[in-house]
Amino acid sequence: MSDVAAFFHMGGYAAYVWPSMLISLVVLLANVFISRAQYKRVLRQTAQRARAKAESSTTGAKNQNVKS
Amino acid sequence: MFKWIHRFGSAPFVYRLAGLLGPWVGWLCLIVMLVGLYLGLIVAPADYEQGESYRIIYVHVPAAILSMFVYVVMAVSSAVFLIWRMKLADVVAQASAPIGASFTFLALVTGSLWGKPMWGTWWIWDGRLTSELLLLFLYFGYMALRAAIEHPQSAARAAAVLAVVGVVNIPIIHYSVEWWSTLHQPATITKIGKPSIHPSMAVPLLLMIFGFQLLYLYIVLLRTRIGILQREARTSWVANLPEIESSGANRV
Numbered sequence: 001m002s003d004v005a006a007f008f009h010m011g012g013y014a015a016y017v018w019p020s021m022l023i024s025l026v027v028l029l030a031n032v033f034i035s036r037a038q039y040k041r042v043l044r045q046t047a048q049r050a051r052a053k054a055e056s057s058t059t060g061a062k063n064q065n066v067k068s
Numbered sequence: 069m070f071k072w073i074h075r076f077g078s079a080p081f082v083y084r085l086a087g088l089l090g091p092w093v094g095w096l097c098l099i100v101m102l103v104g105l106y107l108g109l110i111v112a113p114a115d116y117e118q119g120e121s122y123r124i125i126y127v128h129v130p131a132a133i134l135s136m137f138v139y140v141v142m143a144v145s146s147a148v149f150l151i152w153r154m155k156l157a158d159v160v161a162q163a164s165a166p167i168g169a170s171f172t173f174l175a176l177v178t179g180s181l182w183g184k185p186m187w188g189t190w191w192i193w194d195g196r197l198t199s200e201l202l203l204l205f206l207y208f209g210y211m212a213l214r215a216a217i218e219h220p221q222s223a224a225r226a227a228a229v230l231a232v233v234g235v236v237n238i239p240i241i242h243y244s245v246e247w248w249s250t251l252h253q254p255a256t257i258t259k260i261g262k263p264s265i266h267p268s269m270a271v272p273l274l275l276m277i278f279g280f281q282l283l284y285l286y287i288v289l290l291r292t293r294i295g296i297l298q299r300e301a302r303t304s305w306v307a308n309l310p311e312i313e314s315s316g317a318n319r320v
Binding site for chain 1: 109110114119120121123124127128131166167170171173174177178181182184185283286287290291293294297298301302306307311312313315
């Protein structure tokens with residue numbers, strides 16, 4: 001058996017070792033991408049709110065200090 | 069020192085610091101994990117008892133250690149939040165919960181995948197496995213509690229109390245293999261004085277543990293920034309952030 005084949009064979013435990021590695025990869029990457037996506041989403045929402053607030057204050061709204 | 073941290077002005081500081089550290093931690097994490105996996109999966113020899121199956125240790129043990137480590141961070145931050153009313157501590161605790169839950173889930177799944185070939189069973193209700201499952205439910209309970217209570221302040225306080233009380237489970241997990249000796253093997257590297265693992269296997273394991281810690285740090289920094297943005301959304305320093313201004317311009 002070639003080295004590469006032996007590596008993927010894992011001494012007969014391929015069915016346990018590789019799923020472990022795969023699920024770990026999926027969970028770790030999910031952590032990274034979900035958090036990054038959430039950060040971008042919150043950034044966008046906050047920006048929209050800040051813009052709306054800036055517009056309302058430039059148009060002379062008197063309740064700019066009231067928390068909505 | 070706590071007074072300094074307590075100041076409202078520390079939120080921008082922490083937000084910027086987390087943003088600065090993020091990329092460095094992320095790249096270091098990637099390098100450490102790649103080296104750890106290379107040494108663990110390719111260079112390290114097979115185990116004399118368990119053959120190649122033991123290589124699951126390189127993801128199982130880091131996930132399990134971190135599942136407890138993250139919980140301790142969460143419990144300590146919650147205690148700091150309860151005692152000193154420090155809002156940022158609550159942000160960190162909230163940011164940690166989903167990461168800890170995912171690590172706990174990972175420890176349980178990889179443990180199951182390791183248990184099947186070695187013990188002949190996917191699951192057994194022994195001390196270690198049961199207390200680790202309880203840890204998963206503690207994380208879920210923490211997140212559910214926060215989501216269920218509408219008033220943010222009450223939600224934060226109730227969840228913090230749960231986190232602090234639940235920390236009693238951590239020593240139970242750790243000592244479970246000694247108190248109730250069943251299928252799960254006792255500690256390998258944390259045995260003080262006489263580690264029973266060869267350096268060729270210990271080095272990649274320690275690298276993987278460090279890599280998982282860096283990943284936790286990377287994610288918790290990112291999620292702390294999210295938490296700060298959400299809590300401080302109406303402040304002028306947030307409105308004046310360059311990323312907020314550019315994000316607003318790109319959108320609407």
